[in-house]
Amino acid sequence: xxxxxxxxxxxxxxxxxxxxxxxxxxxxxxxxxxxxxxxxxxxxxxxxxxxxxxxxxxxxxxxxxxxxxxxxxxxxxxxxxxxxxxxxxxxxxxxxxxxxxxxxxxxxxxxxxxxxxxxxxxxxxxxxxxxxxxxxxxxxxxxxxxxxxxxxxxxxxxxxxxxxxxxxxxxxxxxxxxxxxxxxxxxxxxxxxxxxxxxxxxxxxxxxxxxxxxxxxxxxxxxxxxxxxxxxxxxxxxxxxxxxxxxxxxxxxxxxxxxxxxxxxxxxxxxxxxxxxxxxxxxxxxxxxxxxxxxxxxxxxxxxxxxxxxxxxxxxxxxxxxxxxxxxxxxxxxxxxxxxxxxxxxxxxxxxxxxxxxxxxxxxxxxxxxxxxxxxxxxxxxxxxxxxxxxxxxxxxx
Ligand code: HGY
Ligand code: MN
Ligand code: MN
Numbered sequence: 086x087x088x089x090x091x092x093x094x095x096x097x098x099x100x101x102x103x104x105x106x107x108x109x110x111x112x113x114x115x116x117x118x119x120x121x122x123x124x125x126x127x128x129x130x131x132x133x134x135x136x137x138x139x140x141x142x143x144x145x146x147x148x149x150x151x152x153x154x155x156x157x158x159x160x161x162x163x164x165x166x167x168x169x170x171x172x173x174x175x176x177x178x179x180x181x182x183x184x185x186x187x188x189x190x191x192x193x194x195x196x197x198x199x200x201x202x203x204x205x206x207x208x209x210x211x212x213x214x215x216x217x218x219x220x221x222x223x224x225x226x227x228x229x230x231x232x233x234x235x236x237x238x239x240x241x242x243x244x245x246x247x248x249x250x251x252x253x254x255x256x257x258x259x260x261x262x263x264x265x266x267x268x269x270x271x272x273x274x275x276x277x278x279x280x281x282x283x284x285x286x287x288x289x290x291x292x293x294x295x296x297x298x299x300x301x302x303x304x305x306x307x308x309x310x311x312x313x314x315x316x317x318x319x320x321x322x323x324x325x326x327x328x329x330x331x332x333x334x335x336x337x338x339x340x341x342x343x344x345x346x347x348x349x350x351x352x353x354x355x356x357x358x359x360x361x362x363x364x365x366x367x368x369x370x371x372x373x374x375x376x377x378x379x380x381x382x383x384x385x386x387x388x389x390x391x392x393x394x395x396x397x398x399x400x401x402x403x404x405x406x407x408x409x410x411x412x413x414x415x416x417x418x419x420x421x422x423x424x425x426x427x428x429x430x431x432x433x434x435x436x437x438x439x440x441x442x443x444x445x446x447x448x449x450x451x452x453x454x455x456x457x458x459x460x461x462x463x464x465x466x467x468x469x470x471x472x473x474x475x476x477x478x479x480x481x482x483x
Contacts, residue, residue, distance in 0.1 A: 087179070087182075088175075088179060088463055088466055088467050088470065089463055091175055091178070091179060092175055092463075092466070094121065095118070095121060095159075095167075095171055095175065096167070098114060098117045098118055098121065099112075099114030099115075099117065099118065099161070100114070100161075101167065102457070103457060104164060104457070105161070105163075105164035105165050105166065105456065105457040106161040106164070106165045106166070106167065106457075107161065107163055107164070107165075108159065108160045108161040108165070109160060109161075109163075109206045109207040110139075110160055110201060110202035110206070110207045110208065110213070110238075110241070111139075111202075111207070111238075111241040111242055111244070111245045111247070112207070112241075115159070115160060115245075116245055118159040118160070118199075119135075119141060119159075119199070121159075122141050122143070122159065122174070122199045123141070125143070125178050125197075126143035126197070129143070129145070129178065129181060129182070129185075131143040131144050131145050131181075131197070132144045132148070134148075135247070136218070136255055136258050137217075137248075137251040137252060137253060137255050137258075138201060138213075138214050138217040138218050138251075138252055138253075138255060139201035139202070139213075139214055139242065139247055140198055140199065140200050140201050140214040140215070140218060140258075141198065141199040141201075142196050142197070142198050142258075143178075143196065143197045143198075144194060144195075144196050145181055145191070145194065145195040145196070146191060146193070146194035146195060147194055148194060148196070148261055149194055149261055150260055150261055150263065151193045151194070151261075151263040152193060152194040152195065152196050152261045152262060152263050153191070153193055153194070153195050153196075153263055153264055153266070153477055153480040153481040154195075154196045154197075154198055154261075154262050154263075154264070154265045154266070155173070155177040155180070155195070155196075155197060155198070155265070155266050155267065155268065155473060155477060156173055156174050156177045156196075156197045156198035156199055156200070156267065157170050157171070157172070157173025157174050157177075157198075157199075157200065157203075157267050157268065157269060157431075157432065158170040158173075158174070158199060158200045158201075158202075158203030158204070158214075158432060159171055159174055159199050160201075160202055160203055160204050160206065161204060161206065162204045162206050162455045163206055164455075164456065164457065165204070165206075165455055165456070165457075165459075166270075166453070166454060166455065166456055166457055166458065166459025166460070167457075167459065168270035168447075168449070168454075168459050168460070168461050169269070169270055169272070169454055169455065169459060170203060170204075170269075172268065172269065172270045172447060172461065172466065172469070173267050173268040173269050174197065174199055176268045176447075176466065176469055176470045176473050177197040177268070177473065178197055179470045180470050180471075180473040180474040180477055181195065181197070181474075181477075183470060183471060183474040184474050184477060184478055189478055189482065190482075191477075191478075191481035191482055192481060192482055193263060193480075193481045193482075194261075194481075195477055195481050196261075198265075200212070200214040200215050200432040201213055201214030202214055203215075203431075203432055205294075205400070207232045207233075207241075208230035208231065208232055208238050208241075209230060209294065209296075209361070209399050209400075210222065210227075210230060210294070210399060210400045211294075211400060211402075211430055212402075212430060212431075212432050212434075212435045213227060213230075213238070214432070215432040215435040215436055216435055217252050217253065217254070217255075218254065218255050218258060218259065218436075219254065219259065219435055219436060219438065219439045220253070220254030221435060221438070223253075224249075224252035224253040227249075227252055228249050228252065233345070259439055259440065262436070262440045263440075263441070263480075264411055264440065264441045264442070264443070264480055265433060265436050265440055265441070265442040265443070266411075266415065266433075266442075266443050266444070266445065266473070266476055266477070266480070267431060267432060267433035267442070267443075267444045267445070268444070268445045268446075268447065268469055268472075268473050269431060269444055269445070269446055269447070270446070270447055270449050270454065270459060270461050271284070271425070271427075271446040271447060271448060271449040271452075272427060272428075272429045272449065272452075272454035272455075272459075273425075273427070273428075273449070273452050273454075274449070274450070274451075274452030275423070275425050276423065276425070276446060276447075276448040276449070277448055277449070277450050277452065279423050281422060281423050281448065282447065282448050282464075282465045282468045282469070283419065283422050283445060283446065283447060283448070283465075283468060283469055283472045284422050284423040284424065284425050284445070284446045285407075285412050285415055285416050285422055285423075285424050285425070285443060285444065285445055285446070286407055286412075286424070286425060286426070286427055286431075286433070286443065286444035286445075286446060287406070287407060287412070287424040287425060287426050288404065288405060288406045288407065288426040288427075289402075289404070289405035289426070289427055289428075289429070289430060289431060289434040290365045290366060290367055290404065290426065290427070290428045291365065291366065291368065291369045291372050291401075291402060291403050291404040292363065292364065292365035292366075292372065292401075292402050292428070292430055293363075293364060293365075293372065293376070293398060293399075293400055293401035293402060294361055294362070294363055294398075294399040294400045295361070295362040295364065295376060295380075295396055295397065295398055295399060296359060296360075296361055296362075296395075296396070296397045296399050297321070297324060297359070297360045297361070297362055297380075297383055297394060297395070297396050298357065298358070298359050298360075298394065298395045298397070299317030299318075299320055299321050299357065299358040299359075299360075299383075299387060299392050299393070299394050300317060300356070300357055300392060300393040300394070300395075301314075301315040301316055301317030301318075301354065301355060301356055301357065301358075301390070301392045302314075302315040302354070302356060303347075303348060303353055303354055303355065303356035304353070304354045305352070305353065305354070306350075306351070306352040306353055306354060307352065309354060314354055314390070315354075315390060315391045315392050316354045316355065316390055316392070317355055317356070317357060317358040317387075317390070317392045318346070318354075318355050318358055319386070319389075319390045319392070320383060320386035320387040320389070320390050320392050320394065321344070321358045321360055321383075323382065323383075323386035324341075324360070324379065324382055324383040324386055325341050325360075327378075327379055327382035327383070327386070328340075328341060328362060328364075328375075328379045328382075331375045331378050331379050331382075332375065335366060335371050335374060335375050335378075336366065336367070336371070337364065337365060337366030337367070337371050337372065337375050338363075338364070338365045338366070338428060339362060339363070339364045339365075339375060339379060340362070340363045340364075341360050341361065341362055341363075342361065342363060343360070343361040344358065344359070344360040344361075345358070345359045345360075346358050361399070362376070362379065362396075364376050364379070365428050367426075368404060369403060369404055376396075380396045383396065402430055402434065402435070405434035405437050405438075407433075407437060407442065407443050407444065408437070408441055408442075408443075410441070411441045411442070411443045412424065412443050414479065414480075415443050415445070415476050415479075418475050418476050418479040419472050419475060419476070422472075425446060427446075429454070431444060445469065445472060445473060445476065447461050447465050447466060447468075447469040448461060448462070448465045449461055450462065
């Protein structure tokens, strides 16, 4: 198995090392990853196409209905690990190699997909490619998304020679998908605790992103009396602590991982703080209650400092329960593997509302993800490739 060699061909693109990967949608790193994908497809004589929403597809067999689709994404969070996304794409190509070496002749087409902008690191909304494909995100909303420099998604696509006017639900692409199986590094330690190399996903927690904007008044840090300040950093800080408290109280998760301060001077009281809340829980009611309580805490804290606050939903993803039929079939093809829920979002979750979808997880001994410490042992990755090959063979040949 040439896992390490194939894996190595991606390593130098878009960062790596202690600083992690910075592979954001429609940037030069993303374009290099897309070129890598096309090269992998060409090496295997697989026809490659970019769909209306910027997702890349490589085909073994004639594209058409009933296809068994596998793959994941190649983009990363800022400072991301190597495995989240790329493991599913590399494993997909290698699983096809395994089947071909065995002389397997699929009765249905098999496709490898690289979904565009899964992490939403640049434009704020995750799973843009699969949300557009399935119609969960409207083309107008997508085109208007802006990055931190004010560049719209439409402008970024045009600069990368992609056509934003073509965005939208893609019946033709959806109709071809018979089933979708995404392989992914586990983003926790459950498989390690169970002593299992591979598992299947049972569910994805509902989750979403909310932008909290605190509007204050800029002033001099050295001359403005405390009583005269309208400092938006104060209610923001209280809201961070309140979010942690709500997560503990409701048994969910609440994180402020991104904050932008204007004007951003050490010696000036800020005029504005934008902060992004990521909130997740086992059920949708709990997510809604947590966000409501965190918003109320933000407003209370803002009132104490005569600061104005707005809370805007940027994305919201419902609970995903992967269908039993496909999950049980996959588990049976692998001789029975553990089924795990996850708090992480995935394109497979978005697709599951439209087509049969499932996920395979590969053990991550660090349990860490969205960090350079994310890891999977080569032996487990190889096991994952053979597992994926067995699943593809089962789905495409029987
Ligand atoms: O944010 C998520 O859950 C995913 O990793 N995109
Ligand atoms: Mn991720
Ligand atoms: Mn991922």
